[in-house]
Amino acid sequence: MNNRRSSPAAAAKQPTPSASPWRASRERVRDRELKREAVIRAAAREFNRRGYHNTSLDDIAARLEVTKPTVYYYVTSKEQLLFECFVAGVEQIRAAFRDVRQLAVPARERLNAVLRHYGEAVASEFGWCMVRAEDQDLSPAMSRHIKSLKSEIDHGIRRLIREGVQDGSIGPCDAKMTAFALAGALNWIAHWYREDQSLTGAQIAEAFVAIFEGGLRPRGSASRLSARERTRRRARGSLARR
Amino acid sequence: MNNRRSSPAAAAKQPTPSASPWRASRERVRDRELKREAVIRAAAREFNRRGYHNTSLDDIAARLEVTKPTVYYYVTSKEQLLFECFVAGVEQIRAAFRDVRQLAVPARERLNAVLRHYGEAVASEFGWCMVRAEDQDLSPAMSRHIKSLKSEIDHGIRRLIREGVQDGSIGPCDAKMTAFALAGALNWIAHWYREDQSLTGAQIAEAFVAIFEGGLRPRGSASRLSARERTRRRARGSLARR
């Protein structure tokens, strides 16, 4: 019961012993911020593991080896905690859009870069909060805020698609539907990534992009098998029935 | 307070007045089943609207204009309610797999047929329960059951993809990743369909299949614009900056 502190935050406290008198208070502020972030990350991880409603603030506090009111010292409500996790995840994606805006490459490549970061974000600890959290769990105000952020990203993707179609790097397609399909495939990572971490988020995004770009229909080499051959292989449960 | 019954179930009661003495009890059983289904559908709709945890059994009961214990007369727990909704949704997809097994067409077309039904199922009232319900909300036994059903579907899709690659109707690809991408895109429908019902589930699936099949890279006509042209259009935030 009394294996208290002696832990990370305390250890990282005296960087320069002989510092200005103001140093301490600055350290203090920085410390507070770090702790606040730790709270949010812990919440994200716990939400990710057990879902929002199955995670109590006591759980989160326990995970940090503190008590519930300590958590409330850093955030005002559980709802806000979820909100912050959401924003943390989304921010990664928004950053990707900003970065990519500089690049002087065809829109398809800019899109790919965004999607790679998107995949990383969804596979991150904040992925669950971004993707699986229900807006019904938040106050109308926060819910609206989140919806607008999501919408911003959606429209960002659509725009890149449209630009790609215009500059010829993407074949003609319905931007809205294509954006939904892309985002869906990537968002879904948050549902299965916990179970299967054999690839990083970026690698998964890469693989998905390859699938989307190439398309499933056999390319160029006009379908190695003839149409006749194709149907012969079937015609009533033949191979691979196991 | 007493605008009670006089409603659908009661109305549909005397089909053939002059029936066998046993008829009544059979009617009774049928009635009970209908009511049970109504309970499950109501639950699905409510879960869909407000999420599992934000829906109380009182809500569901109220929606049916009965009281909570009545609901408990038909199901044993809230958990079971969620489970049944899930199964109801998944069953549609399993049926699609069964149907399609008969068809003597290339695997790609069988896959498409499955995906169309898949999209319908996800856009149905049970879509939310299938896709967004968290297995942490269920007992380990039910959770395992659900996981196995999900896995069955996943592997069904993978198999169709592999068969497609073999019979040449699908270009070479990683079956697992492709299945994830397809399922993800379709599952995601459950997240946005509520807001935008301009298309049916089947139409969305159709559109997605077209995107996946064709691929985003410009086809055949070797990219209408030259590579030079492509980059010229960019090179620092030109058009469509709004």
Place this chain on the structure above:
DNA sequence: AGGGTATTTTACTCACGGGTAAAGAGGCCG
């Protein structure tokens, strides 16, 4: 050294909602 501030704890409150016991209401059948 000691007042003051920042942080964390102990010890609560309280509403909500899942679940149940037991009493009615509505027939069906003898």
Place this chain on the structure above:
DNA sequence: CGGCCTCTTTACCCGTGAGTAAAATACCCT
């Protein structure tokens, strides 16, 4: 008619978990 089975209600119980008040501790600065 009167007992019996089916279905529904009223009236509860009780655990859980969000959120808080107020005391305690740690830490800084003069």
